Amino acid sequence: MAGEGTVEAAGGPAVIAGWMDKHREMYRRATKHPFVLSIRGGTVDLSSFKRWLEQDYVFVRGFVPFVASVLLKASRESDDETDMETILGGMASLYEELSWFRTEAFKWGLPLVDIIPRRANQDYCGFLRSLEEPEVDYTTTMVALWAIETVYQESFSLCLEDGSKTPPELMETCQRWGNAGFRGYCDSLRRIAERRLEMAQAGIQKNAEAAFERVLELEVSFWDMSSGSSPL
Ligand SMILES: Cc1ncc(CO)c(N)n1
Numbered sequence: 188m189a190g191e192g193t194v195e196a197a198g199g200p201a202v203i204a205g206w207m208d209k210h211r212e213m214y215r216r217a218t219k220h221p222f223v224l225s226i227r228g229g230t231v232d233l234s235s236f237k238r239w240l241e242q243d244y245v246f247v248r249g250f251v252p253f254v255a256s257v258l259l260k261a262s263r264e265s266d267d268e269t270d271m272e273t274i275l276g277g278m279a280s281l282y283e284e285l286s287w288f289r290t291e292a293f294k295w296g297l298p299l300v301d302i303i304p305r306r307a308n309q310d311y312c313g314f315l316r317s318l319e320e321p322e323v324d325y326t327t328t329m330v331a332l333w334a335i336e337t338v339y340q341e342s343f344s345l346c347l348e349d350g351s352k353t354p355p356e357l358m359e360t361c362q363r364w365g366n367a368g369f370r371g372y373c374d375s376l377r378r379i380a381e382r383r384l385e386m387a388q389a390g391i392q393k394n395a396e397a398a399f400e401r402v403l404e405l406e407v408s409f410w411d412m413s414s415g416s417s418p419l
Pocket residue numbers: 243246247335336338339406409
């Protein structure tokens with residue numbers, strides 16, 4: 188897996204690389220969803236895109252308190268004080284992201300008020316809230332944070348590849364998550380998650396793997412909801 192940032196730990200193969208292999212089918216469904224491929228192919232239904240934009244604004248508003256909870260756990264539980272800066276940098280970008288959503292929605296004629304979260308969005312935000320509980324360990328929440336960001340990074344960078352036919356009016360959206368800086372942020376999150384997993388007990392590794400799988404499922408449902416292939 189050249190270029191994938193795979194590292195061999197002293198005690199055996201890297202944990203995350205092992206999961207990526209084990210859950211590759213689900214990972215593919217989350218990162219190469221038909222909705223994303225329709226953006227890449229230039230055939231995207233714009234009403235689906237607008238639905239995604241509105242719903243994702245609501246999601247990001249729910250995501251901010253989750254990231255804050257990861258920051259709080261980092262400050263209390265991390266063995267490496269630089270984790271805080273990485274997470275804080277992510278939070279700062281989210282501040283800017285919320286205003287980007289409002290500007291982008293305005294361009295599409297969407298008011299972004301009183302948006303009713305659809306079922307898949309409610310489920311996802313509920314999962315995030317469950318991870319905010321103090322009993323959930325830092326390592327598990329870091330894995331979830333890394334997975335959530337990485338699915339978007341991989342998905343939208345596909346739409347920027349050579350040969351993609353992404354409509355010009357969607358390029359800014361794709362660049363938001365597909366750019367090299369965001370890729371670097373995801374790589375940093377992966378390094379933190381991997382470091383924590385390698386020092387974690389088996390029980391924590393199990394919980395973290397379950398969180399990884401759950402994120403992939405929720406991402407697939409979120410894309411399904413956006414493309415209109417799921418009820419409400
Ligand atoms: C559903 C979803 N997953 C991940 C991200 C990345 O921040 C997002 N904005 N929305």
